[in-house]
Amino acid sequence: MKADASLAKTYPQVYEMVEFHNKGKAPHWTDYVSKDLVLAEVTPGQVVWEMEVKESHCNQLGNLHGGCVATLIDICTSFVTLAHEGKSKWRSMGVSTDLSVSYFLGIPAGETIRIVCTANRIGKNLASIRSMIYNSNGQICYSGSHTKFNIDSRL
Template sequence: MGRTRTYQWEDPAILAEAAGSMSGIDFLRELQKGRLPAPPIGTTLDMALDEVEPGRVVFSLTPGEEHYNPIGSVHGGVFATLLDSAAGCAVQSTLPQGMAYTSLDLTVKFLRRITVDTGTVRAVGTVVSSSRQTALAQAQLFDATDRLLAHATSSCLLFPVPAPRS
């Protein structure tokens, strides 16, 4: 008999509207406290936003079989998504109301294999530099003993949030 996993998510338009109506750090803190619904990707992968401060965020994920690739370890895309979220949200935590970001690139270095036996992993994202139109962030993925599992850098484009349609 096969294994199954069921989950549900809220309308992502709720988050998009909220993101444009408050500063990046306030938005992330509302997400962290559960006053805004989790983004669909967070629900899909079952990752959590654990820490938020200006220029730094921490996400966590406990690997499960549903994250596996065909050779019995966590798929690199799961690592990359976690690292992309940490780097991007670190940038978001520095943005004023009315500004948003999007990832321009993501460079990931996979250093160790992850399985269910690895236990919970943490992605720590920090802003390296920021200007008016771009930001550079990095993210590191650690296990419970602070072993570095992967590292990423991301360039982000900063832009004004489009005005809501009437």
């Protein structure tokens, strides 16, 4: 993952989590996806990522693999919990309780995608987050919804 250090001033928790992901010593299966993510924007309740689709992200038809799309939505939407500025401030990204993905249009290797993740609602215990993945022409290709459970009291 890559993020501009200037984000550390406005959204320190988001920046620290990106740095935490980059410091992992043991290889993790999500590294094949997360290493190519670039944090493009962070605003209250929204996080935007970009990534160039590589052949290693694609299925046998040459398009972004469905499992890779689900992984991207899982990883990218989780950061929204740290960009929330409302009454309920989370210290961690929580754990997933539900993840739903819709596939509309394939994206081939070589294209840069934009992953826009927005909070529907973030409460004390649950967060509802939606995501839209756009191709380089601005077309919606995939969408997702992700529900997270806050585990801060267990840390």
